[in-house]
Amino acid sequence: MPVPLPIFDPALAPIRDKVLAGERLLHAEGLVLSQTPDLFGLGALANHVRERRNGDKAFFNINRHINYSNVCVAGCEFCAFSRRPGEDGGWTHTLDEIFRKAAEECPPGCAELHVVGGLHPDLPFQYYLDMLAGLRARFPHLHLKAFSAVEIDHLARLSGLGVRDTIRRLKESGLGSLPGGGAEIFSEPLRQRICGHKADARAWLEVHRIAHEEELKSNATMLYGHLESWDERIDHLERLRALQDQTGGFQAFIPLPFQTENLRIQGLKGPSGLTDLRVMAVSRLLLDNFPHIKAYWVMLGLKTAQVALWFGADDLDGTVVEEAIGHMAGASTPQALTLADLERLIVEAGRRPVLRDTLYNEISRSSSRR
Numbered sequence: 121m122p123v124p125l126p127i128f129d130p131a132l133a134p135i136r137d138k139v140l141a142g143e144r145l146l147h148a149e150g151l152v153l154s155q156t157p158d159l160f161g162l163g164a165l166a167n168h169v170r171e172r173r174n175g176d177k178a179f180f181n182i183n184r185h186i187n188y189s190n191v192c193v194a195g196c197e198f199c200a201f202s203r204r205p206g207e208d209g210g211w212t213h214t215l216d217e218i219f220r221k222a223a224e225e226c227p228p229g230c231a232e233l234h235v236v237g238g239l240h241p242d243l244p245f246q247y248y249l250d251m252l253a254g255l256r257a258r259f260p261h262l263h264l265k266a267f268s269a270v271e272i273d274h275l276a277r278l279s280g281l282g283v284r285d286t287i288r289r290l291k292e293s294g295l296g297s298l299p300g301g302g303a304e305i306f307s308e309p310l311r312q313r314i315c316g317h318k319a320d321a322r323a324w325l326e327v328h329r330i331a332h333e334e335e336l337k338s339n340a341t342m343l344y345g346h347l348e349s350w351d352e353r354i355d356h357l358e359r360l361r362a363l364q365d366q367t368g369g370f371q372a373f374i375p376l377p378f379q380t381e382n383l384r385i386q387g388l389k390g391p392s393g394l395t396d397l398r399v400m401a402v403s404r405l406l407l408d409n410f411p412h413i414k415a416y417w418v419m420l421g422l423k424t425a426q427v428a429l430w431f432g433a434d435d436l437d438g439t440v441v442e443e444a445i446g447h448m449a450g451a452s453t454p455q456a457l458t459l460a461d462l463e464r465l466i467v468e469a470g471r472r473p474v475l476r477d478t479l480y481n482e483i484s485r486s487s488s489r490r
């Protein structure tokens with residue numbers, strides 16, 4: 121006898137039955153979810169899946185972001201972070217500056233460096249290898265989650281090695297996993313319109329496939345709230361789900377709400393809080409083979425991230441420390457949260473805080489206080 125979940129939209133009833141039976145939802149059912157006026161019914165379905173997978177846990181980690189350079193040749197319409205080569209406001213850190221940031225500006229108990237940057241036209245491949253090797257030698261306890269699929273695609277062209285050998289060389293130098301950035305929206309015409317000068321959907325997915333084959337875990341994102349339709353959002357989730365069926369290498373999906381300030385593309389409002397929750401819930405329901413859904417507090421805002429823990433999300437990301445991509449585009453959240461801040465947000469939301477490492481191993485609080 122299925123457990124009744126509180127829904128009032130009759131259109132959700134057959135979907136509820138499938139969710140309770142653990143059956144896969146189809147594109148058309150995703151569209152029903154996207155349109156239902158019953159936001160709480162949708163949330164209850166997503167929460168059911170979230171609790172079936174992760175109970176009442178809400179994961180978080182102690183990490184630091186490092187952006188080695190914002191110089192980028194891609195010129196994506198939605199990016200406030202990047203600068204063209206030679207343009208005012210561009211920066212490229214030396215390796216010593218990167219090592220100093222890792223040495224001096226990591227919170228106590230830090231377990232992860234999240235390292236990403238623009239598509240720099242002429243930093244040599246050796247810079248990236250030396251960065252990883254230097255970080256690994258100095259901070260062997262830190263997991264290096266670095267370089268989005270778009271950067272790897274760029275490095276593969278720059279080095280002439282191809283994607284697989286590029287990933288192998290990076291892994292030999294210390295790469296621990298790939299972050300999920302650069303996925304944006306896979307729909308070909310829209311991707312062409314907003315970020316046509318970087319890896320296309322096929323290339324993004326191929327980098328992750330190869331990374332998984334090379335035994336690296338990775339994350340996936342979707343940028344939403346700009347020009348995309350629900351049809352395109354669901355198509356994006358389905359392409360991720362299909363790859364995950366084949367490789368099982370994705371850990372977390374992170375929906376990224378569009379931040380609207382200082383962009384080439386203008387006049388867009390970005391998603392409402394209700395859209396944020398709806399996208400979170402639909403993602404949890406469609407991505408039935410993803411272990412985790414992350415409510416990235418930097419871009420969602422702290423309040424929405426808390427509520428999202430009841431709409432499918434089971435992770436808040438981490439302490440972050442220094443963030444440029446969202447904040448240069450107008451994110452109004454703090455630069456950093458402490459461990460205590462994250463725990464308080466989670467407890468206040470009625471969930472159980474669980475400190476994790478990048479690969480979702482649980483870390484006891486006492487061992488994190490080094």
Ligand code: V47
Pocket residue numbers: 198199200268298299300301302303304339340341343374376377378379380416419437445446449
């Ligand atoms: O790749 C760029 C996106 C990404 C905007 O893997 C924007 O654990 C919103 O990928 N509005 C970087 N988003 C962030 C990212 C990420 C963050 C936290 C955790 C993980 C993970 C990954 O932000 C970029 C791009 O897709 N982005 N501009 C903007 N205006």
Ligand code: SF4
Pocket residue numbers: 192193194195196199200201202237238239270315318
């Ligand atoms: Fe460059 Fe990434 Fe910004 Fe696009 S989103 S312009 S690839 S830094």
